Amino acid sequence: MxxxxxxxxxxxxxxxxxxxxxxxxxxxxxxxxxxxxxxxxxxxxxxxxxxxxxxxxxxxxxxxxxxxxxxxxxxxxxxxxxxxxxxxxxxxxxxxxxxxxxxxxxxxxxxxxxxxxxxxxxxxxxxxxxxxxxxxxxxxxxxxxxxxxxxxxxxxxxxxxxxxxxxxxxxxxxxxxxxxxxxxxxxxxxxxxxxxxxxxxxxxxxxxxxxxxxxxxxxxxxxxxxxxxxxxxxxxxxxxxxxxxxxxxxxLGRIIPTRFALFGTVGAFGAVLHMTVLALVLHLFGAQFALSHYPKEAAFIFGQTIASLIAMTFNFALNNELTYADKRLRGFGPVARGWAQFALTCAFGMLANIGASTALVRVGFHPYPAAIVGIVLASVWNFALSSKFVWGKY
Ligand SMILES: Nc1nc2c(ncn2[C@@H]2O[C@H](COP(=O)(O)OP(=O)(O)O)[C@@H](O)[C@H]2O)c(=O)[nH]1
Ligand SMILES: [Mg+2]
Missing domain, CATH: 3.90.550.10 (Spore Coat Polysaccharide Biosynthesis Protein SpsA; Chain A)
Structure with a gap:
């Protein structure tokens, strides 16, 4: 000095x-x-x-x-x-x-x-x-x-x-x-x-x-x-x-916290994207999987995984821009680290999502409502953890 x-x-x-x-x-x-x-x-x-x-x-x-x-x-x-x-x-x-x-x-x-x-x-x-x-x-x-x-x-x-x-x-x-x-x-x-x-x-x-x-x-x-x-x-x-x-x-902020409302809205868009990708994968590869020697829900697991990854990246980007604009991660390093942390958070959510929805499909649920149950489970988990882990101080 x-x-x-x-x-x-x-x-x-x-x-x-x-x-x-x-x-x-x-x-x-x-x-x-x-x-x-x-x-x-x-x-x-x-x-x-x-x-x-x-x-x-x-x-x-x-x-x-x-x-x-x-x-x-x-x-x-x-x-x-x-x-x-x-x-x-x-x-x-x-x-x-x-x-x-x-x-x-x-x-x-x-x-x-x-x-x-x-x-x-x-x-x-x-x-x-x-x-x-x-x-x-x-x-x-x-x-x-x-x-x-x-x-x-x-x-x-x-x-x-x-x-x-x-x-x-x-x-x-x-x-x-x-x-x-x-x-x-x-x-x-x-x-x-x-x-x-x-x-x-x-x-x-x-x-x-x-x-x-x-x-x-x-x-x-x-x-x-x-x-x-x-x-x-x-x-x-x-x-x-x-x-x-x-x-x-x-x-309404006192009833449903603003950040959760934003996170949920972003999540809803993510869910639409998720369902679109899932439908696309099932449509494109469903028949091929059916002919293969994989178990019959293999196409669904494959679709869910791809859809979750894409929706997760989309949600990370939108939450970083809007939900956490005041704490926005910037620059390649912080964004990449944030994405990885978000991915880690979501990985557990995704496991719960895929696990629960697959179990539901196994017991005879239609794939789409099963996927929605999985998404709701995952998003509550994702918000709880990412608000601290990705954009906050853990
Ligand atoms: N302490 C603190 N100051 C901030 C934060 N974000 C912006 N500011 C400050 O708030 C002021 C306005 O921000 P700025 O980026 O210029 O916003 P703009 O004028 O709307 O483009 C500046 O002095 C910033 O340094 C923050 O997260 N924490
Ligand atoms: Mg300014």
Missing amino acids: NITSSELAQAADAVNAVAARPLQLAVVLPTYNERKNVATMIERLDKALSGIAWEVIFVDDNSPDGTSDEARRLSLIDPRVRCIQRIGRRGLASAAIEGMCSTSAPIVAVMDADHQHDPALLPGMLEAVASGEYDISYASRFAEGASTEAWGRPDRVKASGLANRIANKVTGVALTDPMSGFFLLRTQTLRADAHRLSGVGFKILLDILATVDAPLRVKEFPLNFAARAEGESKLDRTVVFEFLVGLYDKW
């Missing part, structure tokens, strides 16, 4: 600033692989928040690129910088909640760390809430005077328009951008309801608005939404999809 003399001088200024008066504002920056954005982000905050007593909290999910190390390195020379390094955890919403709960500042803001959100808006947002006039300020990509041109993602802009209209109905607050990830509120407001927030996905502002009972007075700030500075987006699940997941989570 090399600290230059100009950095030391900066540190002295920072220490003086911290000592001068009580903390006014905490800025929470959830990070995953944002190492190159950390230093520049602190610089921009320092510029934007001159005259305000602030701290910044990086909530990093143990990024492989060393984001936490970078934050701690800068924290040594600037006590306003803090870092929470979460091990074995992933997720923007839960990171934001933990960051917000970790500060003593009376007011807390959440922003992206990739420079898409302009910190220059913070003083105005702070003033709106600190004055007591509003409960939440947030930066909208779609308010009058805002722009999203620099974003370069017209697909995501469009999707947001549709999601917003539904969101406004749900929360009863007319916001132009309820999916915004840049907002500021009194820490107490957050803390009072933190235990009721879902912490799933990344629509945390929407979650807060839908959860807090008292109607919140919301002040909108037009945001010039920039392109990401360094690194790549982690959250490219579509906004509409994310939004539907959020709605489900709020309404």
